[in-house]
Amino acid sequence: MEQMKYYLKPNVVIEPLIDGWYAWSHLISPATAAMNVDGRHLPIIDSYLGAPEVHAQAVLNPKMRGGPFMDLGGVKVDEVRKLKDKIVDSRSMLLQLAKSIKELDKMLATEAKGFGMENVYPKVPDSLKGYVELFYDRSNNPGFRFFESLLYKSEFYCTQMQSIALWITENDQRPFCLSTPKLPDSNSLILDMTFDSVIIDELAKMKRTPQPLNYIKNLFSIAPSDEMVFDSFFTTSQPPVYSPYVGDKIRMRYFGHACILIETNELSILIDPLISYYGYHSDIEHFSDVDLPDKIDYVLITHNHQDHILFETLLPLRHKIGKIIVPSTRSGRLEDPDLKLMFNSIGFKNVVAIDEMETLNLPDCLITAIPFTGEHSDLNILTKSCYLVQIREFKLLFMADSRILDSNLYRSIQKQIGNVDVMFLGMECDGAPLSWLYGPLLTKKLPRDQDGSRRLAGSDCKKGMSIVDIFSPNEVYVYAMGLEPWVEFISSVKYTDESNPIVQSNELVRLCRERGMIAERLFGEKEILYNKSGNEVRV
Numbered sequence: 095m096e097q098m099k100y101y102l103k104p105n106v107v108i109e110p111l112i113d114g115w116y117a118w119s120h121l122i123s124p125a126t127a128a129m130n131v132d133g134r135h136l137p138i139i140d141s142y143l144g145a146p147e148v149h150a151q152a153v154l155n156p157k158m159r160g161g162p163f164m165d166l167g168g169v170k171v172d173e174v175r176k177l178k179d180k181i182v183d184s185r186s187m188l189l190q191l192a193k194s195i196k197e198l199d200k201m202l203a204t205e206a207k208g209f210g211m212e213n214v215y216p217k218v219p220d221s222l223k224g225y226v227e228l229f230y231d232r233s234n235n236p237g238f239r240f241f242e243s244l245l246y247k248s249e250f251y252c253t254q255m256q257s258i259a260l261w262i263t264e265n266d267q268r269p270f271c272l273s274t275p276k277l278p279d280s281n282s283l284i285l286d287m288t289f290d291s292v293i294i295d296e297l298a299k300m301k302r303t304p305q306p307l308n309y310i311k312n313l314f315s316i317a318p319s320d321e322m323v324f325d326s327f328f329t330t331s332q333p334p335v336y337s338p339y340v341g342d343k344i345r346m347r348y349f350g351h352a353c354i355l356i357e358t359n360e361l362s363i364l365i366d367p368l369i370s371y372y373g374y375h376s377d378i379e380h381f382s383d384v385d386l387p388d389k390i391d392y393v394l395i396t397h398n399h400q401d402h403i404l405f406e407t408l409l410p411l412r413h414k415i416g417k418i419i420v421p422s423t424r425s426g427r428l429e430d431p432d433l434k435l436m437f438n439s440i441g442f443k444n445v446v447a448i449d450e451m452e453t454l455n456l457p458d459c460l461i462t463a464i465p466f467t468g469e470h471s472d473l474n475i476l477t478k479s480c481y482l483v484q485i486r487e488f489k490l491l492f493m494a495d496s497r498i499l500d501s502n503l504y505r506s507i508q509k510q511i512g513n514v515d516v517m518f519l520g521m522e523c524d525g526a527p528l529s530w531l532y533g534p535l536l537t538k539k540l541p542r543d544q545d546g547s548r549r550l551a552g553s554d555c556k557k558g559m560s561i562v563d564i565f566s567p568n569e570v571y572v573y574a575m576g577l578e579p580w581v582e583f584i585s586s587v588k589y590t591d592e593s594n595p596i597v598q599s600n601e602l603v604r605l606c607r608e609r610g611m612i613a614e615r616l617f618g619e620k621e622i623l624y625n626k627s628g629n630e631v632r633v
């Protein structure tokens with residue numbers, strides 16, 4: 095008798111973890127991982143162990159949303175203590191790396207006084223010897239860069255920290271993932287597994303291609319005690335079948351936040367993938383995994399923020415991605431890890447790093463990396479790019495979270511690329527202070543007023559309109575606002591009608607419409623068809 099075949103349920107979360115914490119790119123690149131374990135995870139754990147009830151209260155306060163508070167209801171103290179013990183006992187190399195980075199900063203400040211660096215090398219902390227180059231900037235300030243590719247080959251790249259949690263989600267509510275670890279519970283399986291494992295690809299393929307249960311169970315080596323939970327992730331019901339786009343137009347679909355799929359009958363491009371789940375009740379219409387093609391030709395990544403690179407979305411898509419295009423960097427700076435190395439290390443072998451104003455001349459389209467300014471707290475971070483996607487005469491410009499600091503830049507760019515047909519612009523114009531994301535990487539604490547003035551903020555209305563004026567698009571869409579409920583766990587924003595980003599983006603939409611453009615702040619889902627000559631086809 096033929097064996098029964100099963101699909102992976104559409105609401106099974108494949109959640110990559112780093113020692114129990116939601117995995118994001120700064121937890122992969124070894125130096126940033128060390129600083130985050132030392133400067134984010136352990137302090138939150140200690141704070142929770144000291145006063146769990148304070149955390150339970152803080153997460154109820156909307157003003158504290160996204161703060162360093164564990165959303166565990168003040169319980170599970172023993173599990174949190176166990177997590178701390180595991181990190182302290184097993185990650186001594188990583189904690190040593192964090193300590194050495196801080197020591198190196200301090201040593202350079204006292205020992206590198208403008209004289210030749212060769213005499214300073216012997217004073218580099220032992221664990222960093224061979225991994226850094228020392229230099230002065232032109233103002234005679236000392237600094238260092240990592241040989242990041244060597245760090246990935248060293249004991250500091252600790253794949254034993256990697257695991258995958260599998261669980262079924264029934265709604266979009268999840269704790270803020272940078273502050274709350276995933277602890278074992280009876281409905282989840284946490285399986286030790288490196289992120290480059292092909293078993294993850296085999297599991298993800300079962301969303302569309304059914305397999306006998308034993309096939310996948312054997313690959314995962316599921317223990318008999320875990321079988322019941324594991325089996326609950328699968329179903330014999332066939333999911334809706336994806337129907338590829340076969341028309342002669344360009345189809346643009348908004349999946350929420352900054353995630354947009356562009357399709358023609360020959361090509362698919364997915365930008366900043368963040369795919370919601372389905373298979374449970376939602377009040378908001380939304381595209382989901384079922385709406386993705388069987389092969390995604392190009393994935394474009396705009397920048398290295400946790401709401402634009404989601405392993406939870408990307409690992410299950412890995413088997414169907416042609417190429418991932420990422421902004422390039424070779425800076426070796428702690429705050430600017432190399433995305434190509436990062437993706438390579440977790441099993442993406444098809445990564446293309448692109449430079450500013452470089453154009454990839456691909457079979458069916460042109461992709462140009464456009465400078466991305468701002469939204470990085472005035473740190474010298476190069477790993478960020480906007481994209482111009484050109485399909486025949488039709489031009490779409492994705493500005494991600496760019497904050498337009500000097501519109502002259504975009505005047506120069508316009509001279510090179512001309513006007514565009516459609517522009518997408520993030521307008522999260524208040525933004526978190528520097529320390530919210532980059533705090534663990536700092537060795538010197540910033541004064542509060544400086545921290546508050548250096549934000550992860552996108553464009554406001556005036557700045558947004560300045561580039562609308564330059565590129566004269568026919569259509570303007572505000573996106574990447576973190577508005578959808580399935581994004582809250584990672585963006586930590588929740589707006590009211592009075593919130594500044596909403597007020598500012600309403601005004602931008604109004605002004606654009608006043609000028610005869612089509613303009614809208616996207617929410618949930620949106621589909622538009624365009625002619626390749628550049629005209630929208632209203633459907």
Ligand SMILES: [Fe+2]
Nearest residue numbers: 397399469495
């Ligand atoms: Fe961002």
